Amino acid sequence: MTPSNKVGLRGGDQVSELTASRLSVYLRCLNALDLADVKTVSSRTLAEQFHLNAAQIRKDLAYFGEFGVRGVGYYVKDLKRHLRVILGLDRGVRVAVVGAGNLGLALADYPGFHREGFEIAALFDVERGKVGRKSRGGVRIVDMTEFRKVIKRENIDIVVLAVPAAAAQDVVNVAVAAGIRALLNFAPGTLKVPRGVKLKNVDLTVSLESLSFFLARGESDEGQD
Amino acid sequence: MTPSNKVGLRGGDQVSELTASRLSVYLRCLNALDLADVKTVSSRTLAEQFHLNAAQIRKDLAYFGEFGVRGVGYYVKDLKRHLRVILGLDRGVRVAVVGAGNLGLALADYPGFHREGFEIAALFDVERGKVGRKSRGGVRIVDMTEFRKVIKRENIDIVVLAVPAAAAQDVVNVAVAAGIRALLNFAPGTLKVPRGVKLKNVDLTVSLESLSFFLARGESDEGQD
DNA sequence: TTTTGTGAACTAGTTCACAGCT
């Protein structure tokens, strides 16, 4: 961790999940703009990129400070820097993946993670045959018995679960006991976490089924997400 | 009751994305209950499984008919069957994955899909070296030039995108032109689809970043999803 | 002028609470 840049949230208000996700989307867009050497951007322009309302963007940002300049918009580099701090990306976030099956290996090597300041620092599995081998991208597979030790040593911030549903709760418990406070879960089903721990679920079956639902209903004027 | 498969949506009302996802979650739970030979279940019991409100479950279901019995609850087998029809799972849904990289291969072999009535009927890639080979699970990789033809021949319902961000919009366009009306996208960034086509995004970077955000904020009484 | 930041108005989603069925 860094000396502590207290993210200047004005008012101790709870920030919603949806705002958090959008901040991440804004950052991606700013990266693209910065790369294209664009200097400033207005909430309107930003909103047009993804189908979003300009006021929403301004509100999301205004939660954390006044980053814009009236009549001008937002300075791309400046806002980008702020967002990286707000999202906690300034001090590289350290990630461990549990489960070295197809999905776990794919996640460990996923290029999008490494790019944005995440570091896949460990990959775990219980299977003897897998331990000691490496993912294509070169992440070494470690025995699950080493979990606690490695989590501590490597200062892991986030644990990604790519294990079978039946094993998921056990892994959560071990991770939480090891001091992990944020998990991204790809296993289907509902997991319990104690207060103070953040669990985010990505449920592939649910995603596909809800698409199937809309097909079945013939919802003919549905767009995004 | 159920001779008719017309999903009896009462009132032509738009059903929300959130309701759709929850239906899928309910179905999973019912499958487990059925397997455990439980005959009936109340909205209360169902709600306790995942942290949800009983009235919400009743409302979600009531959208589609009166499936419950007052004083008793819902008959597990019966509700399960109804949900499968509502979600369009009764006639096996046919899925194609585009992109035979790590993620695409993992998705093509994902056991959770096959289990719930989805059929991975095709896997596409542009890379010469990959075409003709098979995923570990045995799904053959087909050249992207064959896309349209195979989509038609195999009666594909849903296309899953596991291609680099730069290629994603092109694939969407081709898929839409081939008559696809539902897509599940794993590529980062915003894609455009015409009206009448449903696009669902699973953005791994956004998921991780929003976890990082909550870590950075030290949100200490956050629980689920 | 342009564009932000923000209260006020609105819309969507959730929970309550209870009548009515079994």
Next chain:
DNA sequence: AGCTGTGAACTAGTTCACAAAA
């Protein structure tokens, strides 16, 4: 008694619309 189905009340999230700043 127990539990559903549902209007009414509430909460969260979004959009509008405008004063204030550059």
